[in-house]
Amino acid sequence: MADDGFFQRAYDIVRQVPEGRVTTYGQVARMMGEPRKARYVGFAMHSSPGMKGGVPCHRVIFADGSLAPGFAFGGPEEQRRMLEAEGVGFLPSGKVDMSRFSWEA
DNA sequence: CCTATGACATTCG
């Protein structure tokens, strides 16, 4: 299915994200050449096979550095835990320090 | 054809 191609492309990008590094939905969408489809990237993550498929969707966060409220692994709390375990630093605001850990191709 | 919805992003008050 051609639609799945979009998903596969999103997975391919997220799969390239190294540990201790985070990226945003808009960023991934932009790499695919379609920055307007940021929402679909999010949907792709929702449907993502998870770390088993090599898709660390927990490294994909909002543009402002916040995590997905309620749709994550068991809440943003768990996601924050995982990111911290990978070496990602968090700000006192409870958001990721994008200034340091924002992933760049 | 118009309205509603969605792991987003950006702008305004």
Added chain:
DNA sequence: ACGAATGCCATAG
């Protein structure tokens, strides 16, 4: 700084 509103694109009713 935070919350609300609007914009984008695609699918469904």
